[in-house]
Amino acid sequence: xxxxxxxxxxxxxxxxxxxxxxxxxxxxxxxxxxxxxxxxxxxxxxxxxxxxxxxxxxxxxxxxxxxxxxxxxxxxxxxxxxxxxxxxxxxxxxxxxxxxxxxxxxxxxxxxxxxxxxxxxxxxxxxxxxxxxxxxxxxxxxxxxxxxxxxxxxxxxxxxxxxxxxxxxxxxxxxxxxxxxxxxxxxxxxxxxxxxxxxxxxxxxxxxxxxxxxxxxxxxxxxxxxxxxxxxxxxxxxxxxxxxxxxxxxxxxxxxxxxxxxxxxxxxxxxxxxxxxxxxxxxxxxxxxxxxxxxxxxxxxxxxxxxxxxxxxxxxxxxxxxxxxxxxxxxxxxxxxxxxxxxxxxxxxxxx
Ligand SMILES: Cc1cc2nc3c(=O)[nH]c(=O)nc-3n(C[C@H](O)[C@H](O)[C@H](O)COP(=O)(O)OP(=O)(O)OC[C@H]3O[C@@H](n4cnc5c(N)ncnc54)[C@H](O)[C@@H]3O)c2cc1C
Numbered sequence: 001x002x003x004x005x006x007x008x009x010x011x012x013x014x015x016x017x018x019x020x021x022x023x024x025x026x027x028x029x030x031x032x033x034x035x036x037x038x039x040x041x042x043x044x045x046x047x048x049x050x051x052x053x054x055x056x057x058x059x060x061x062x063x064x065x066x067x068x069x070x071x072x073x074x075x076x077x078x079x080x081x082x083x084x085x086x087x088x089x090x091x092x093x094x095x096x097x098x099x100x101x102x103x104x105x106x107x108x109x110x111x112x113x114x115x116x117x118x119x120x121x122x123x124x125x126x127x128x129x130x131x132x133x134x135x136x137x138x139x140x141x142x143x144x145x146x147x148x149x150x151x152x153x154x155x156x157x158x159x160x161x162x163x164x165x166x167x168x169x170x171x172x173x174x175x176x177x178x179x180x181x182x183x184x185x186x187x188x189x190x191x192x193x194x195x196x197x198x199x200x201x202x203x204x205x206x207x208x209x210x211x212x213x214x215x216x217x218x219x220x221x222x223x224x225x226x227x228x229x230x231x232x233x234x235x236x237x238x239x240x241x242x243x244x245x246x247x248x249x250x251x252x253x254x255x256x257x258x259x260x261x262x263x264x265x266x267x268x269x270x271x272x273x274x275x276x277x278x279x280x281x282x283x284x285x286x287x288x289x290x291x292x293x294x295x296x297x298x299x300x301x302x303x304x305x306x307x308x309x310x311x312x313x314x315x316x317x318x319x320x321x322x323x324x325x326x327x328x329x330x331x332x333x334x335x336x337x338x339x340x341x342x343x344x345x346x347x348x349x350x351x352x
Contacts, residue, residue, distance in 0.1 A: 021102040022069075024048065025109060033099055039065065040094035049114040049211040050334040051105065052155065052309045055166045056095040062169075063094040070103040100111040111308075117141060117152075117210045119142075119182065121202060127267040131233055133173070134198060136208060138292065143179040144213065146172055148240035149321075149349065152182060152212035156194045159201045168194040171323070171349065172213065173236035175243035182210065187233040198236040217349040220245065220319060229304060229332055234324030235268060237349055241321070246278045257311070259304035259328070263288050263295045285311070289331060305331050314341045322348035 019032045022042060031196055033042035042062050043050055054060040057319040058077040067090045074087060075096045082091060093284060115275035119136040126132055138144055151171040189195045202208075219226070219241050228238045245252065265288075272284035287300040287307045300307055314320075320336055322329050329348045337347055 005304070020099045022046075022099070023102075023104040025106055025112070026104075028109070028112065032104075035099050035101075038095050039092075039097040039099060039101055039103070039105070042099055042316070043094060047116060048107075048112060049153065050094050050105070050111060051115065051169065051214045052095055052167065053169050055152075055164060056096075056348070058096045060095050061093065064091050065094045065097075066090050067092050067103040067254070068104040068106055070101045071097055071105075074166070074196045083174050090349075105293050108138050111214075114211055114214065115141065117144065117182075117212070119208045119210055121204050121206045121208065122181075124204060127185065128265055131267060132186055132188075132199065134184045134186060134202070135174075136183070136210070138180050138182065139207075143181060145179065146176060148172070148176055148214035149217035149219065149237045149243040150215045151217075151237070151349075152184075152210045152214035153214065154184070154194065154198075155209040155211070156197045159197050162193055162197065166193055167211075171233075171236040171240070173239045175247070176240065177243070177247055183236075185233045185236040215349070217321075217347060219321070221254060222319075224317045224319045225315070227314075227318055228254065228310065229259075229320060229322045229324075230264065231259040231304060231324040231328050234322075234349075234351065235324050236320070239271070242275045242279070242282070245282075246275065248312075249338075250279060251281055254279065254283070256282070256284045257287060257307055258284065259287045259289065259305055259307070261289050262339040263291065263297050270289070304328060308332055308335045308339075312336070312339065312346075314339050318345065320346045322346070324351060326350045326352045 018035045020035050023030050024031050031046050038056060039049055040052060040056060049061045052063040059082055061081055073093050074092060077098050078093050118139045120139055122137045123135040124132055151169045153167045154170055156166045170184040170186060172182055173185045174181050186198050188199050190239060217237060230238050266286045276282050276284055284299055286302055288297055291297045291301055291305050322332055329350050332348055
C-alpha cells in the first residue's frame, strides 16, 4: 500500500487513497489497484472475472475468494451472508471487500482463464409463452472453449426503466463444437431486470458483452447411466450436454425427465426426438403437471418428483444431473435420496 489507510469503525467505510498490490494465487497474477474500490471491480479491471449475479450487493454469494493476507475485517454484510466455517477459513465476498492494503488472495485457477467476449445477437426464437432462445455469435474473441454445463455472465446495460448496468448468469445451451456461437435459453421473470431487457429491448444484430465460461456442473467421464431432470429453462445445460454426448458417440443409457406446469410449458420436442435418433440409448420423457380438459396430451402426467418416484429405479451405476429452480431441485434431490441415491452421484445447477 503506498498511502494512508484510516481506521474502519463499524460499517462506515473510510475514504482510502493510494494503491494496493493485489497478489492472486501466490503470484500467478500480481497487479496494482486503486485503494477504496471493491476487490471484484479491481479484478474485473484486470480481466479476472469472478462470478457474481447480484450487482455487488452481497446477496448471491457467488463472488467468494479466499484471503490469505490483508483483507481487513469482514463487513457486516459478509458476516451475515457467509457461514462461520467460511469466515473462519478466510473466505470473503469480493464485491464487499474494499481494497485498503496489499492483499493476497486465492481463487479457483480456472477463473484465470475466463475472458470477456463481445457478441452479437444472431437470432431470437420464441420457445414457449415465457421462454426464448437467444443465439449469439462471438465477435471478439471469435471462439469460446467451454465444457457443457458451464455458464456465462451476461452484462445488461442500462435501458429505459433500469438504473444500473447489471450482470446475470445464463447456462450455455449450444453445441461445444460450434465454438463461435453461444445459445441461451432464458425464461422471463416478472419484473426481472435482465429478463425484461432480454425480452423487451434486445433485438437481432444488437451487440452484447459476456464473460465466462464459469462453473463446474459437467458430465462425469465414466460410463454410468445418466438421469437428466430439468424444468423450464433448466433445459439449457442439458441440451449442451446432449450435444457433447452426440459428438462423442456416447452409448450411455440416458433418461431425460423434463417437467412443465402445463402442456404449453413443454418445448423442443423435435430437437429431443432427434437426439433420441442420434443417441442409441437416450429417452426423452416430458411430464405435464396440469393437463387441461381440452389438451390432447398423451404423455406422462404429474409433478417431476412424482415421475421420479414412479419411473426411476436407481441402480449403483446411475448418476443424476438436475437443473432448474431451487425448489424443484431440492424436492427432487430429496426423492432421489429416499430412493437410496448417494449425494456423490447427484449433481445439480440451481438457477437461484
Ligand atoms: C449458474 C446459473 C445459471 C443460470 N442459468 C439460467 C438459464 O440458463 N436460463 C434462465 O432463464 N435463467 C438462468 N439463471 C437465472 C438468471 O441468472 C437470473 O437470475 C434470472 O434470469 C432472473 O434475472 P432478472 O435480472 O431478470 O431478475 P431479477 O431482477 O434478479 O429479479 C428476480 C426476482 O426478484 C424480484 N425482485 C427484483 N428486485 C426486487 C426488489 N427490489 N424487491 C422485490 N423483488 C424484487 C423480481 O420481481 C423477480 O421476481 C441462472 C442462474 C445461475 C445462478
